[in-house]
Amino acid sequence: MISLKEITEKVNIKPVSSIRSLDRMVVGGYASDLLSCALRSAKKDSIWVTLQCHQNVVAVASLSGLAGVIITEGNEPDQETLTRAENEGVVLMVTPKTTFTVVGELTRLGIQGEHGTK
Amino acid sequence: MEQVPKFTKLQELIYELPIERVMKKNVIKVSPNTSMSELKEVLRVNRISGVPVLDGDQLVGIISIEDLLKALVEGDILAPVKKRMTTQTITVHESESVVEAVKKFAQHKVGRLLVVNEQGKVTGILTGGDITRGLLEAISLDYHAEEISRYRAKHIFEDILSDRTSLILRYKVKAKDFKSGGRASSKIRRALDRLGASPDVIRRIAISAYEAEMNLIIHADEGGELIAEMQPDVIRITAIDHGPGIPDVEQALSSGYSTAPNWIRELGFGAGMGLSNIQRCSDSMKLESKVGVGSKLKIVFQLKPELIEGSDQSGEQRKETT
Numbered sequence: 001m002i003s004l005k006e007i008t009e010k011v012n013i014k015p016v017s018s019i020r021s022l023d024r025m026v027v028g029g030y031a032s033d034l035l036s037c038a039l040r041s042a043k044k045d046s047i048w049v050t051l052q053c054h055q056n057v058v059a060v061a062s063l064s065g066l067a068g069v070i071i072t073e074g075n076e077p078d079q080e081t082l083t084r085a086e087n088e089g090v091v092l093m094v095t096p097k098t099t100f101t102v103v104g105e106l107t108r109l110g111i112q113g114e115h116g117t118k
Numbered sequence: 119m120e121q122v123p124k125f126t127k128l129q130e131l132i133y134e135l136p137i138e139r140v141m142k143k144n145v146i147k148v149s150p151n152t153s154m155s156e157l158k159e160v161l162r163v164n165r166i167s168g169v170p171v172l173d174g175d176q177l178v179g180i181i182s183i184e185d186l187l188k189a190l191v192e193g194d195i196l197a198p199v200k201k202r203m204t205t206q207t208i209t210v211h212e213s214e215s216v217v218e219a220v221k222k223f224a225q226h227k228v229g230r231l232l233v234v235n236e237q238g239k240v241t242g243i244l245t246g247g248d249i250t251r252g253l254l255e256a257i258s259l260d261y262h263a264e265e266i267s268r269y270r271a272k273h274i275f276e277d278i279l280s281d282r283t284s285l286i287l288r289y290k291v292k293a294k295d296f297k298s299g300g301r302a303s304s305k306i307r308r309a310l311d312r313l314g315a316s317p318d319v320i321r322r323i324a325i326s327a328y329e330a331e332m333n334l335i336i337h338a339d340e341g342g343e344l345i346a347e348m349q350p351d352v353i354r355i356t357a358i359d360h361g362p363g364i365p366d367v368e369q370a371l372s373s374g375y376s377t378a379p380n381w382i383r384e385l386g387f388g389a390g391m392g393l394s395n396i397q398r399c400s401d402s403m404k405l406e407s408k409v410g411v412g413s414k415l416k417i418v419f420q421l422k423p424e425l426i427e428g429s430d431q432s433g434e435q436r437k438e439t440t
Contacts, residue, residue, distance in 0.1 A: 035332075036391035039325050040398070044317075052386045056332075059300025063307060063324040065317070080297065088304065 001025045002109055004068045004091055007047065011105045013070055013095040016077065017085035024091065026067045029111045031103050035060050042066055043114060047106065049099050053077045055084050062088040072099045131256050137219055138212040140252025141233045141242030147172045148181065150200035154189045157181060157199055168230050170240055171203050177240050179203035182229060209234045212241050216252070219244055272314040275350045285309075285348040291334040291357075293341040296385065302344045303327035306355070313348065319421060322399040323353060326417050329392040330357035333415070336382055337362070342412075355417040363409035371397075371405065 005022040008015050015022060030042035031049040035056055042048050044065040050057065053075040061069050068091035071077060077085070077092055085092045095102060147170050148157055160169060161183055168182030181203040189195055189202050209232045210219050219231055223246060233242035275283055287309060289302035307324040315323075327344065334342040334357055342359030364370045370377075371393050378388025393415075397403050400417045407413035 033386050034389040034391070035386040036329065036389045036395055039328065040391060040395050044321065050386070054385060055297050056299045056385070056387075059304065059328060063300065063303060063321070063328050065321060 001027060002111065004047070004093075007068075007106070007109065007111075008093060010109055011070075011095070011102060013093045013097075013102070015068075015091060015093045017082050017092040018089050019091070021068075021089055021091050024067045026111060028114050029103065029106050030113060031099050033099075039064055046114075047111065049102050049106070051075055051099060053081065053094075055081045057081070058085045058088055058090045058092070061085075061090045067091070068093060070095060070102055072097060072102055128253060128257070131253055132217045132220060133215050135216045135252060135256055136213050137210055137216055137233055137244060138242065139256070140216060140248050141212065141244045142248055143242050145170065145240055145243050147240070148199055149173065150178055150198060150203075152199045153195075154186060154197050154199060154202060155195045158186055158195075161186065170207070170232050170243065171199055172240065175239060177207055177209070177232065177234070177238075179205045180207050180230070180232065207232055209240075210244065211235075216249055219249060268312065268314070271312040274313070283349065285313075287346045287348070289331075289344045289346075291331055291338075291341045291344050293335065293338055295335055295341070299332055299335055300328050302331050306344075306346045309346070309348070310353075315421070319353075319419065323355065323419055326396045326399045326419075327355050329396050330355060330415055330417065332387060333357065333392055334359055336378055336387055338413075351421050353419040353421065355419075357415040358412065360412040361410060363411055364405070364407040364413055365409055367405055367407050370407075 002025070003022065004015070004024050004026060007013070007026065008022065026045065026047045028043050028046040029049065030038060030046050032038050033050050033052050035052070038048055038050070038060050042064055045067045047068050047070060048061060048066050049070045049072060051071065051073045053071045057069055057071070058081060070093045072095055074096040076094060082092070146160065146164050146166060148160060150171055150173050161167065168180060170177055171179040171181055179200070181199050185202045185204070189197060194202065208222055208226050208228055210222060212233050212235050222231055229245060231244045232240055233244055235241045274285065287306060289305065291302055292298065303324055306327045307320055310320045310323060327346065331344050334344065338359030339361045340359070342357060345356045345358070347354040369375055373394040374390040376388045376390035382388045393405065396417055401420045402418045404416045405413065
């Protein structure tokens with residue numbers, strides 16, 4: 001298993017909220033921009049890659065107990081979203097890279113997307 | 119890549135706790151004319167390794183067991199304390215946080231710090247051991263407070279007796295208020311956690327509540343109400359709105375079908391997965407709707423054997439729904 005901190009260093013993504021939780025371990029990965037799909041398929045303690053950056057991303061991550069969210073393509077969450085993420089202990093990370101590139105790099109780090117449901 | 123600091127509970131406390139909470143308050147002191155041999159007795163009787171030297175109210179120095187040893191070696195045991203004391207005293211303010219004391223210990227390599235108040239009067243003394251003890255006490259206090267409130271919440275169903283006790287939480291959900299999306303379900307999630315529900319149960323209920331809440335936000339004309347009714351063996355989530363109503367409930371239930379407009383889809387909603395997500399997470403779900411009147415979605419979660427801990431089997435025992 002790999003920690004969020006290691007991921008931020010190796011994939012070069014910037015954590016922007018709840019940085020105190022960066023030692024959290026990641027068990028798998030998931031990518032989609034549809035929130036309901038993330039709720040359905042992203043496993044607890046996994047990392048979610050999406051280009052959505054509004055407050056509901058935080059709600060989905062918190063409800064699903066995700067380890068963290070990587071927001072791609074240079075999208076930056078606004079202050080309200082960051083505050084909410086901070087309050088709910090959700091780790092948001094940002095990168096200018098595309099979802100495809102990030103998922104590729106996460107896969108090389110050994111993070112797997114699990115088949116089926118949680 | 120900037121180095122990201124990691125904060126532990128202990129580090130938070132070091133910044134939060136004022137020195138006066140951890141310092142020793144009954145300061146044993148000597149006067150400048152106390153002899154070194156008298157000092158030896160003061161240190162021995164009180165089992166301490168150093169004391170401040172006060173001339174009346176005025177702090178004039180500090181003297182430690184080290185100074186005493188040197189005096190013994192040099193045969194200067196009858197000298198007054200004022201001759202052998204260190205006059206450069208390092209003080210901290212009683213209202214400063216413990217981290218200031220930690221910094222001064224590291225900076226000056228001293229064994230104790232004198233604590234002063236607003237008027238510069240000595241009100242306490244602080245050693246590394248006092249800090250450790252103070253931090254441990256503060257942590258255990260925090261821990262106890264948390265434990266007690268958890269204990270009380272967990273036992274609500276045992277403490278309050280009736281033939282059928284239920285806890286009902288109601289939340290108003292505003293139409294098109296995407297920014298607040300998930301607030302009601304987060305609160306339901308927190309309540310379940312407080313009540314001691316197992317993580318698997320909490321997750322299933324939280325996801326269902328969130329989907330129901332988002333449906334109210336996206337589709338209901340005037341928003342609606344999200345209600346969570348909790349009983350020891352069953353939890354019901356109900357979402358009620360007053361329009362517009364669903365023309366074809368059958369179709370609405372089919373996975374992937376959505377009536378959400380494009381702008382909502384661009385936010386990542388409206389995938390047509392909401393109701394099927396709820397169906398998959400719950401034990402039963404019922405959707406009633408009438409065009410022009412409103413919709414009512416009832417979701418049921420059976421908790422076996424009970425809500426309180428040990429309900430880990432409930433995940434497996436729930437019947438399959440597709």
